[in-house]
Amino acid sequence: MENAVTFNSISKYFASTHVQANQDVSFSIKKGEIHAICGENGAGKSTLMNILFGIEKPDTGTIEVNGEICEFHAPFDAIAKGIGMVHQHFKVVNSFSVTKNILLGIEKGPWGFTNAKKEREFVQQLSEKYSLPIDPDQIVGTLPVGLLQRVEILKMLAREVSILILDEPTAVLTPQEVKPFLQTLRTLAKNGQTILFISHKLQEVLDVADRVTVMKKGSVVGTKSTEDTTIKELATMMVGREVVFTVDKEPAVPKATVLEVKELSVINPLGVKVLKNVTFQVKAGEIYGLAGVSGNGQEALVSALCGLEKASEGSILLEGEDITRSDVLERKNLGLAHVPEDRINVGLNLQTTVKENVLMGFQRNKRFKKRLFLDQEICESHARNIIEQYAVAGASVNGEVGKLSGGNMQKIVLGRELTSEPKLLIVNQPTRGLDVGSIEFVHKMLIQQRDAGVAIIVVSVELEEILSLSDRVGVLCAGILQGELTGDQIDEKNIGLLMVGGTLDETNE
Ligand SMILES: Nc1ncnc2c1ncn2[C@@H]1O[C@H](COP(=O)(O)OP(=O)(O)OP(=O)(O)O)[C@@H](O)[C@H]1O
Numbered sequence: 001m002e003n004a005v006t007f008n009s010i011s012k013y014f015a016s017t018h019v020q021a022n023q024d025v026s027f028s029i030k031k032g033e034i035h036a037i038c039g040e041n042g043a044g045k046s047t048l049m050n051i052l053f054g055i056e057k058p059d060t061g062t063i064e065v066n067g068e069i070c071e072f073h074a075p076f077d078a079i080a081k082g083i084g085m086v087h088q089h090f091k092v093v094n095s096f097s098v099t100k101n102i103l104l105g106i107e108k109g110p111w112g113f114t115n116a117k118k119e120r121e122f123v124q125q126l127s128e129k130y131s132l133p134i135d136p137d138q139i140v141g142t143l144p145v146g147l148l149q150r151v152e153i154l155k156m157l158a159r160e161v162s163i164l165i166l167d168e169p170t171a172v173l174t175p176q177e178v179k180p181f182l183q184t185l186r187t188l189a190k191n192g193q194t195i196l197f198i199s200h201k202l203q204e205v206l207d208v209a210d211r212v213t214v215m216k217k218g219s220v221v222g223t224k225s226t227e228d229t230t231i232k233e234l235a236t237m238m239v240g241r242e243v244v245f246t247v248d249k250e251p252a253v254p255k256a257t258v259l260e261v262k263e264l265s266v267i268n269p270l271g272v273k274v275l276k277n278v279t280f281q282v283k284a285g286e287i288y289g290l291a292g293v294s295g296n297g298q299e300a301l302v303s304a305l306c307g308l309e310k311a312s313e314g315s316i317l318l319e320g321e322d323i324t325r326s327d328v329l330e331r332k333n334l335g336l337a338h339v340p341e342d343r344i345n346v347g348l349n350l351q352t353t354v355k356e357n358v359l360m361g362f363q364r365n366k367r368f369k370k371r372l373f374l375d376q377e378i379c380e381s382h383a384r385n386i387i388e389q390y391a392v393a394g395a396s397v398n399g400e401v402g403k404l405s406g407g408n409m410q411k412i413v414l415g416r417e418l419t420s421e422p423k424l425l426i427v428n429q430p431t432r433g434l435d436v437g438s439i440e441f442v443h444k445m446l447i448q449q450r451d452a453g454v455a456i457i458v459v460s461v462e463l464e465e466i467l468s469l470s471d472r473v474g475v476l477c478a479g480i481l482q483g484e485l486t487g488d489q490i491d492e493k494n495i496g497l498l499m500v501g502g503t504l505d506e507t508n509e
């Protein structure tokens with residue numbers, strides 16, 4: 001089979017971070033195949049894709065597209081050669097319709113659109129041709145993430161690309177959305193598209209890809225046919241040692257109640273009650289898993305607990321103290337730590353240094369002070385410890401956080417919050433975007449915190465993660481705490497039942 005893309009000895013060094021992001025990368029992608037790229041956080045996957053899409057220039061090496069050596073100076077050049085890329089962070093215009101977003105910039109393209117009707121028809125046909133159903137008239141700002149992604153893919157297909165780069169497309173999808181999405185990829189490949197698919201989820205890679213290339217520290221470790229490899233082998237290739245996928249933990253020894261939530265309700269800005277009379281407790285030394293299909297009140301609950309959203313009714317007590325009306329900082333000072341779901345917009349300040357980011361919110365903490373002032377030496381060694389302990393690739397104490405790879409940004413937030421000696425730790429999607437080795441490490445850290453007596457709430461759409469970490473599980477459905485599970489009750493079947501609004505008694509009957 002002919003090759004769609006060939007990388008010939010691509011190297012890329014970032015002087016600002018002193019990182020060799022790509023080192024002598026050579027491999028080929030066949031026409032019409034789904035080719036996955038895996039590797040640890042910071043391995044250089046996104047950089048390589050940015051080079052292929054004309055966003056970054058390689059220091060040395062060449063790229064062949066359909067057998068022809070190409071030099072790209074901007075994405076425009078790459079698109080002209082039939083290459084499209086969907087980034088992890090979407091670039092849509094919220095106030096425009098689906099049609100307008102898809103045709104943005106190519107309105108007077110080779111199809112010679114003359115009016116809105118023709119544009120609409122074109123988008124409709126495109127959507128049908130590729131089996132990617134959308135409503136051409138809908139305003140994009142109102143669409144859920146899964147559909148936004150579809151718009152982004154159609155935007156590329158409208159430009160008649162034949163090679164699609166998808167950088168961690170499934171990281172933003174719920175488990176329910178992943179299956180149909182992978183099906184879509186297969187349909188696209190069957191229709192002649194060549195797909196480069198980046199993912200940390202190795203099962204997905206085996207399910208959907210024809211071949212997979214593993215990268216490590218900027219270099220290619222090897223390319224395998226997915227038929228001839230296993231999750232275990234891929235993980236070992238990525239991390240350089242065997243990865244343990246099960247979480248090793250002793251039964252919890254819960255102590256005093258740390259968090260007490262009583263009859264808590266939240267009304268969102270649109271006037272809808274998104275959390276309804278939720279009551280539960282979390283004790284020191286236990287992990288309380290919060291499960292549910294996303295959009296069923298998890299976000300409201302976490303926001304209310306952290307002080308980001310007001311409770312309309314009910315109360316929140318932290319170690320007996322009523323914090324229902326306290327602001328974010330007051331709660332933080334009382335020992336509440338929070339790893340937010342949206343690390344880019346909520347968790348970090350990308351333009352500042354690692355040191356500043358790991359101090360964010362804790363500047364008043366006595367640990368970092370000598371008399372009245374922040375002690376630079378203590379602050380720097382704190383930052384250095386987090387970088388070392390969490391193996392934050394490409395990071396330095398005074399380096400910019402925005403230059404880190406996606407997964408490594410997540411590690412900075414986790415490091416900051418987990419080392420803050422919290423009483424209550426709320427982690428929302430703690431391992432989203434992390435590589436398998438880092439997931440293993442973060443899970444270990446959470447268990448370690450639990451055993452040191454921290455009360456922990458884990459919110460995750462990954463059922464596996466809830467199952468392997470939780471000592472108790474609460475399931476939210478339509479804003480109601482549908483049920484709680486302990487011990488042997490905690491399994492996929494019971495959680496699934498509560499997630500769709502069922503009750504436990506039905507299973508026992
Ligand atoms: N614009 C940049 N300037 C400086 N350094 C950068 C830049 N972009 C990436 N890097 C560095 O290059 C390395 C590779 O980053 P890249 O984003 O390619 O990793 P990745 O494999 O996509 O990781 P992840 O799985 O976390 O997304 C990282 O150490 C990162 O800090």
Ligand SMILES: [Mg+2]
Nearest residue numbers: 045046405406
């Ligand atoms: Mg990346």
